[in-house]
Amino acid sequence: MKVLIIAMYHPELVRGGSQQVAYELFQALRDMPGIAPTLLCSADHNSPAMFKSGARITGFDGRPDEFLFLSHDYDYVWQKLPLPLQAEAFVDFLRRLQPDVVHFHHFMTYGIDYLSLARSALPAAKIVFTAHEFLTICALDGHMVRKTDGALCDKASQVRCHQCLPQRSPEEFFLREHWMKAHLAAVDLFTVPSRFMIQIFADWGLEAAKFRHVPNGLELPAPVRETAATPRNRFGFFGQLIDAKGIHVLLEAVTILRAEGFSDFSLEINGENMHFASPQRRQEMEAFFAKEAAKPLEAQHVRFNGGYHHSQLAARMARVDWVVVPSTWWEIFCLVISEAWACGRPVIASNKGGPAERIADGETGLLFQLGDARALAETMRRAATEPKLWDKMHRAITPPPGRAEMAAQYLDIYKDLLGALSLAAQ
Amino acid sequence: MSEGGKKPAKGQALAPVPPDFDEQTYLRLNPDVLVAVAEGKFRSGREHYEHYGRAEGRLAFTPGGLPRDRVIITARPGQADAAPRVPAGAIDAVQLSASGGLYVIGWVNDALDRLDAIELYVAGWSMAFSAAGLARTRRPDAEKALGLQQPHAIGFWGFLYAGQRLMPGKCNLVMRLKSGAELAVIVSIEPMEDLALRGVVLQQLAGGHYPGPSYFNAVAAIEAGIGEQLVDFSRMLTRRAVSAPYIERFHQPGRALSGSVIVCLFGKPDYLILQQALLARQARAGAYEYIYVCNSPELAERLQKDARIAHLTHGLDITLILLPENAGFAAANNLAASHARTDRLLLLNPDVFPKAAGEMARHLELVASAPPAQTRLLGAALYYDDGALMHAGMYFEADRCPGFAMARREDLTLLRVEHYGKGAPAEDAALLRPRFVPAITGAFMSIARDWFETLDGFSEDYIFGHYEDADLCLRSLEAGQPAFQSDLRFYHLEGKGGARQGQHEGGAAVNRWLFNHRWGALAARALMGPSPSHEALQGDPA
Numbered sequence: 016m017k018v019l020i021i022a023m024y025h026p027e028l029v030r031g032g033s034q035q036v037a038y039e040l041f042q043a044l045r046d047m048p049g050i051a052p053t054l055l056c057s058a059d060h061n062s063p064a065m066f067k068s069g070a071r072i073t074g075f076d077g078r079p080d081e082f083l084f085l086s087h088d089y090d091y092v093w094q095k096l097p098l099p100l101q102a103e104a105f106v107d108f109l110r111r112l113q114p115d116v117v118h119f120h121h122f123m124t125y126g127i128d129y130l131s132l133a134r135s136a137l138p139a140a141k142i143v144f145t146a147h148e149f150l151t152i153c154a155l156d157g158h159m160v161r162k163t164d165g166a167l168c169d170k171a172s173q174v175r176c177h178q179c180l181p182q183r184s185p186e187e188f189f190l191r192e193h194w195m196k197a198h199l200a201a202v203d204l205f206t207v208p209s210r211f212m213i214q215i216f217a218d219w220g221l222e223a224a225k226f227r228h229v230p231n232g233l234e235l236p237a238p239v240r241e242t243a244a245t246p247r248n249r250f251g252f253f254g255q256l257i258d259a260k261g262i263h264v265l266l267e268a269v270t271i272l273r274a275e276g277f278s279d280f281s282l283e284i285n286g287e288n289m290h291f292a293s294p295q296r297r298q299e300m301e302a303f304f305a306k307e308a309a310k311p312l313e314a315q316h317v318r319f320n321g322g323y324h325h326s327q328l329a330a331r332m333a334r335v336d337w338v339v340v341p342s343t344w345w346e347i348f349c350l351v352i353s354e355a356w357a358c359g360r361p362v363i364a365s366n367k368g369g370p371a372e373r374i375a376d377g378e379t380g381l382l383f384q385l386g387d388a389r390a391l392a393e394t395m396r397r398a399a400t401e402p403k404l405w406d407k408m409h410r411a412i413t414p415p416p417g418r419a420e421m422a423a424q425y426l427d428i429y430k431d432l433l434g435a436l437s438l439a440a441q
Numbered sequence: 442m443s444e445g446g447k448k449p450a451k452g453q454a455l456a457p458v459p460p461d462f463d464e465q466t467y468l469r470l471n472p473d474v475l476v477a478v479a480e481g482k483f484r485s486g487r488e489h490y491e492h493y494g495r496a497e498g499r500l501a502f503t504p505g506g507l508p509r510d511r512v513i514i515t516a517r518p519g520q521a522d523a524a525p526r527v528p529a530g531a532i533d534a535v536q537l538s539a540s541g542g543l544y545v546i547g548w549v550n551d552a553l554d555r556l557d558a559i560e561l562y563v564a565g566w567s568m569a570f571s572a573a574g575l576a577r578t579r580r581p582d583a584e585k586a587l588g589l590q591q592p593h594a595i596g597f598w599g600f601l602y603a604g605q606r607l608m609p610g611k612c613n614l615v616m617r618l619k620s621g622a623e624l625a626v627i628v629s630i631e632p633m634e635d636l637a638l639r640g641v642v643l644q645q646l647a648g649g650h651y652p653g654p655s656y657f658n659a660v661a662a663i664e665a666g667i668g669e670q671l672v673d674f675s676r677m678l679t680r681r682a683v684s685a686p687y688i689e690r691f692h693q694p695g696r697a698l699s700g701s702v703i704v705c706l707f708g709k710p711d712y713l714i715l716q717q718a719l720l721a722r723q724a725r726a727g728a729y730e731y732i733y734v735c736n737s738p739e740l741a742e743r744l745q746k747d748a749r750i751a752h753l754t755h756g757l758d759i760t761l762i763l764l765p766e767n768a769g770f771a772a773a774n775n776l777a778a779s780h781a782r783t784d785r786l787l788l789l790n791p792d793v794f795p796k797a798a799g800e801m802a803r804h805l806e807l808v809a810s811a812p813p814a815q816t817r818l819l820g821a822a823l824y825y826d827d828g829a830l831m832h833a834g835m836y837f838e839a840d841r842c843p844g845f846a847m848a849r850r851e852d853l854t855l856l857r858v859e860h861y862g863k864g865a866p867a868e869d870a871a872l873l874r875p876r877f878v879p880a881i882t883g884a885f886m887s888i889a890r891d892w893f894e895t896l897d898g899f900s901e902d903y904i905f906g907h908y909e910d911a912d913l914c915l916r917s918l919e920a921g922q923p924a925f926q927s928d929l930r931f932y933h934l935e936g937k938g939g940a941r942q943g944q945h946e947g948g949a950a951v952n953r954w955l956f957n958h959r960w961g962a963l964a965a966r967a968l969m970g971p972s973p974s975h976e977a978l979q980g981d982p983a
Contacts, residue, residue, distance in 0.1 A: 093711060099749040106753060128718060132754045173826055186792070186934035189826035190715060193794070197718040 018052045019114035023121035025056035033147035037120040043422030057084045057124035071104030086124040095126035106136040118143040127198045134201035141432040144202040151195045208348035209369040232421025235357035236329040247405035248280040251335030256289040261341035267388035287322030332358035340364035353415035361408035379411045536631045538638035541603030548580045552593040554618040562613040570599040574666030579650040602674035643947025657842040675904045682768035691752035691759040699728040701781035705773045706735040712791030714747045719794040721755035723801035734762040734777040770906035771899030790884040792934040817892045820881030821929035833862035834878030834926040877923040883910030904948035908956040923977045
């Protein structure tokens with residue numbers, strides 16, 4: 016079986032969740048007998064050195080079966096690439112490769128119409144599309160967070176979208192929805208890493224029966240060797256320091272705890288990309304960390320550790336008891352939860368999206384009202400003070416899905432689709 | 442009136458001067474003569490009296506001095522101005538285009554002494570704009586400077602299409618008033634591109650500050666001449682624009698076609714690829730060819746690329762016609778129709794697409810099966826994005842404007858085109874009932890090609906767009922074929938498919954004037970209101 020996996024960016028050129036998952040899948044499929052995977056990742060202005068004169072698609076760093084799609088002049092408004100030579104090169108690539116399955120993990124930097132283009136180039140191939148966010152529905156980075164008041168959005172409409180992006184008319188959003196759906200019609204099967212997404216796509220008008228739930232799988236860090244530390248009052252944040260990850264909620268919770276006179280805890284912030292945060296949030300974080308660092312050592316509760324490599328993850332996890340995920344958007348799956356669990360760390364998370372679906376509140380972790388710093392402060396205080404709570408949750412953690420498990424699920428899907436095809440042929 | 446400054450004709454007898462004529466008294470009684478003498482137009486008061494004053498009945502002496510506490514008349518009314526006053530005024534610009542479009546704009550204070558003509562004397566040619574044909578506007582800037590208390594439209598502008606190349610250069614320009622008073626100035630004529638000049642004039646038409654209800658008076662302003670000149674000028678530009686199109690076809694040979702979709706693009710290139718994606722999902726999408734004709738030359742490269750991508754992605758038969766200038770909606774569609782390969786033309790706006798997956802197929806079935814009277818000229822129900830009905834045929838209403846606001850003009854009536862069902866609930870049975878209607882919109886117009894050719898297509902007299910669709914429907918009605926409103930359902934994101942500027946508003950004003958001019962009488966007789974009395978529109982087709 017030949018499988019073409021299409022991702023936005025190569026994870027070694029630009030880091031990010033969807034390309035990471037696509038690459039994990041590619042690697043896992045390569046280890047499976049009878050499966051011939053090919054990887055096509057885009058590169059754009061972020062990786063100018065990858066461009067070769069006159070080339071539209073090229074190889075990557077001497078690796079077999081890995082290719083770069085050289086994208087430029089992308090139209091982010093309509094999500095399309097206005098370059099016929101790229102489209103022709105894509106069609107040639109598909110026809111030469113003749114994959115049985117074309118599996119898209121993203122369409123940005125190619126264009127949503129590349130779904131239709133793939134269908135037109137390979138009428139018999141099966142097209143799988145994995146949604147790692149809601150970019151088809153939401154023009155605001157696919158986050159589905161209302162720009163008007165920061166509330167989570169559970170339903171797009173032309174007027175609601177126009178309210179978030181007032182420079183675009185309601186009619187434009189109406190057309191955008193039809194344009195997106197016209198191309199999504201080429202997809203044989205959708206997959207999502209979290210079940211809650213299916214309802215949102217179904218409410219938007221896609222057929223729920225065409226969706227499958229496949230959790231993201233990763234090569235996971237080894238479990239941390241536990242010390243018999245009590246109390247369990249050390250909290251950690253892992254991830255990008257961008258607005259949607261909700262660090263501001265966590266820092267506010269710390270302020271509330273201190274104001275209440277509770278200071279028997281510590282918090283370690285691990286992450287980078289603060290420059291992608293909004294100026295206001297960035298300023299808040301920097302001011303907080305500076306003020307904290309100026310305090311006498313015994314009065315410091317918050318420590319900013321900066322970014323980390325995957326190999327440092329276990330060591331950083333070992334320094335905390337709880338991992339906090341205070342995201343203020345529909346956190347889609349949350350690979351950090353998988354990493355925390357792999358290290359035996361229970362998670363305290365906002366009560367929406369992927370975390371709410373994965374964590375059984377009060378059993379495998381604790382949920383708090385999304386965006387509510389006071390609720391988070393109360394939850395942290397309970398976690399730090401309630402005897403045996405951590406031990407109970409630590410024991411209840413189930414191992415997160417790994418790379419091979421995910422690949423096996425996808426393989427079943429491919430086989431089902433192709434089986435349906437061969438049945439139809441008979 | 443005295444012929445101030447002019448010598449009497451040769452041989453004319455001079456009146457005898459009375460013996461008690463007193464030069465001093467005559468000049469005191471006739472200050473205009475005093476001024477004329479001071480200016481050297483007459484050698485003396487006596488000379489003026491001999492040539493004019495006596496004939497005019499002017500007093501030459503006051504026996505015993507002036508009577509006290511009452512006015513005495515020393516000349517007949519209207520004759521007491523030996524040197525008519527030079528009016529206050531200025532010329533803002535005189536512009537001349539390569540093909541002979543001539544535009545003048547300025548102001549003159551003719552509140553008391555009305556403007557008669559604007560004369561231009563240029564090396565090699567001359568012409569005079571009659572004041573009756575000029576548009577008059579308010580000029581708050583000049584009014585303020587003059588300290589005018591009563592509002593008066595002292596601004597003017599005029600346009601003429603000479604139809605030949607004229608040399609620009611220095612121009613003696615004379616603003617002549619009814620009294621004969623004149624203001625002469627020397628101006629440089631500014632040479633312009635034809636298209637640029639049309640833009641300037643249309644922008645002035647739309648943006649001028651007209652007295653009273655501004656829109657009405659903008660339309661009224663062009664009635665006495667400018668309208669016809671503009672239509673003439675624009676028609677020449679249109680013919681030029683469609684004479685050298687670039688045509689490229691993206692298709693696989695051998696496909697049987699049943700219909701020709703024609704889409705006129707303007708300003709926004711995205712719609713080609715968006716509309717193709719939406720149409721491609723339709724049943725029988727491949728039974729149509731798709732002709733995109735573009736009035737925006739700056740989009741050429743982009744559209745070529747997009748058409749290529751769309752054809753590669755969806756495989757539909759696309760013909761791209763690129764025009765070097767904006768030829769307007771009518772001429773662009775006429776040109777596209779002449780390149781169609783089928784007997785059925787389906788004109789769509791770029792922001793029109795089917796509401797359900799079967800509409801394009803249903804359209805072909807309807808055309809094949811319904812009586813020809815119901816398919817020759819066929820419309821659809823159009824919907825807004827918000828779910829409400831936008832169009833279920835068109836009818837006519839009249840807007841009236843009282844003439845008192847318009848300085849001696851008669852009351853003005855202008856036809857207004859209305860859509861049945863604009864904003865109505867989606868499922869209004871009465872509106873959706875298939876029936877004959879006075880007109881249908883050009884946003885969705887399905888028409889038998891032979892009938893389109895019999896009607897000579899759209900009238901290219903309309904500038905840019907607007908009203909040519911209703912015009913075609915009324916010509917069809919007059920020829921015995923009223924438009925038929927079907928129950929086909931399409932979306933129309935009205936007004937979002939193109940880009941409009943000030944000059945397009947001006948074009949729309951010209952078109953409204955033209956449409957009114959052509960169809961006002963018929964409409965008044967039999968086409969007014971949503972239930973018009975015209976006999977061809979009576980009865981139920983079912």
